[in-house]
Amino acid sequence: MSRARTSDDICLPLHIGSKVTIKNYNTFLHHYGSSGYKFRFNLNSDNTTGEVYIIGMTSTAHEDIIIRLQEFFKVPNNGVVDDPPIIVTGQVLHYVPGGTRVETAPDACVLPSVAFVPKPAASTVIPRPPGDKCGNPHARIMCEVAVGQSVGELGRKCLSWMREPYVRAVINIKILEPILNMREPTTGYYYRTMTAKLYRQGMLVQRWDFGNIKKYSGDPITDPPGYNAPNLAAYQITIIGKYLMCNLCIKKSQ
16 A cells, blocks of 8 residues: 655555444544545445554645635626526545445535435436435536645545546546745746646546656756646646636645
8 A cells, every 4th residue: 555644744545443443534524524634444344343544644735725616616706696507515425336325525526516416315317326425416527636645545535536427527637745945936836747647538548747846857947847837728627618727736836
């Protein structure tokens, strides 16, 4: 299992619970799920208990990216705040695909308004479609952002979301550690690289490497990154006809 280190040199994933029942884990999430930690529940062979791990912790960069993602997804609402057609929110609990009733949450998610898609309890679709933990329409787009969380953990969760047919797309962003003692001369921001991936049902995964320094390079001046200006077509992510631009993380590296 790959391990990641946080800025405080804590090795992740960190095992914090053994033989925890699904019910107790879900209750734990309700009380502590938004306290700055990201958790993983590994189901044991008995299918009733599991091992609990901390796989990530929030940071300023992590939260800034999530907020920016949410703002981009709100653009089609044209400024409507009350009862918008597209609901964009944060860590809404959903059930892990697969029927175990284990709960989990993306960093951000996008779902349709009940004015367009009824709640599962009121749906005429048979069998009844899935919903979130509160019975609202299931999110169609999931967003996952990782700083201390490993690439392996990030990819595992994205692939898990894609097991749910109602999830149309998953976007993830991995923010790599800043290169210490290397700052942009004009802004003072640390140099760091980032990777974005887009998963869509029935399509190949797309990937973009970006940031203010090229991946695996230590020379941003003579070996500049490909992303060096806003609105470059090669660094735009298209989801349902709307553009989500990958320059969203570059300036959060102080």
